[in-house]
Amino acid sequence: MKRIAILSAGFLFLLSLSQCGTARRGVPMFKPLALEAPAEVKGEAVFMSYCQKCHPGGTAGLGPAINNKPLPGFLIRYQVRHGLGMMPAFKKEVISAEELDNLMAYLKELRTAKE
Ligand code: HEC
Structure with missing residues (x-):
C-alpha cells in the first residue's frame, strides 16, 4: 500500500513537471512596439486586418518572416499589390x-x- 502511494506520488510529480512548460510562457516574445507616428498606428490596423494571419507579428506563419530582413519598400509594395505564390x-x-x-x-x- 505504501509502495503504491510512493509510486503514484512519483508519477504525479513527473506529470506536473511535464506540464510546467517554460518560464517564458505568457511572456511576449518581442518588446512592445513604440508606435508614435499616427501612420504607424494606422498601419498596425491594416496589418492586423490583412497580414497578421499569415505573418503573425511579422514572423513566419503560413508566409515567411518579414521582420528579419531589409526588404526594399518597392518590393514589399509590389508583393502586396500583385501577390506571389x-x-x-x-x-x-x-x-x-x-x-x-x-x-x-x-x-x-x-x-x-x-527579442
Ligand atoms: C494567405 C496568407 C498571406 C497573407 C494574408 C499575406 N501574406 Fe505575405 N506572404 C505569404 C506567402 C506564402 C509568402 C511567400 C510567397 C512566395 O515566395 O511564394 C509571402 C511573402 C511575403 C513577403 C516577401 C517575403 C520574402 O522573404 O520574400 C512580404 C514582404 C509579404 N509577404 C508581406 C505581406 C504583407 C504586407 C501582407 C498584408 C498586406 C501579407 N504579406 C499578407 C502569405 C501571405
Whole structure:
C-alpha cells in the first residue's frame, strides 16, 4: 500500500513537471512596439486586418518572416499589390494607397522589434 502511494506520488510529480512548460510562457516574445507616428498606428490596423494571419507579428506563419530582413519598400509594395505564390494580391479597392503607406511605416517599425 505504501509502495503504491510512493509510486503514484512519483508519477504525479513527473506529470506536473511535464506540464510546467517554460518560464517564458505568457511572456511576449518581442518588446512592445513604440508606435508614435499616427501612420504607424494606422498601419498596425491594416496589418492586423490583412497580414497578421499569415505573418503573425511579422514572423513566419503560413508566409515567411518579414521582420528579419531589409526588404526594399518597392518590393514589399509590389508583393502586396500583385501577390506571389500563396500570398494573395491586395488591390487598391482593398488596401488604399494611403493605407499601404501607413502599412509600410508599420512594417519598418516591426523590423526594429527584437527579442
Ligand atoms: C494567405 C496568407 C498571406 C497573407 C494574408 C499575406 N501574406 Fe505575405 N506572404 C505569404 C506567402 C506564402 C509568402 C511567400 C510567397 C512566395 O515566395 O511564394 C509571402 C511573402 C511575403 C513577403 C516577401 C517575403 C520574402 O522573404 O520574400 C512580404 C514582404 C509579404 N509577404 C508581406 C505581406 C504583407 C504586407 C501582407 C498584408 C498586406 C501579407 N504579406 C499578407 C502569405 C501571405
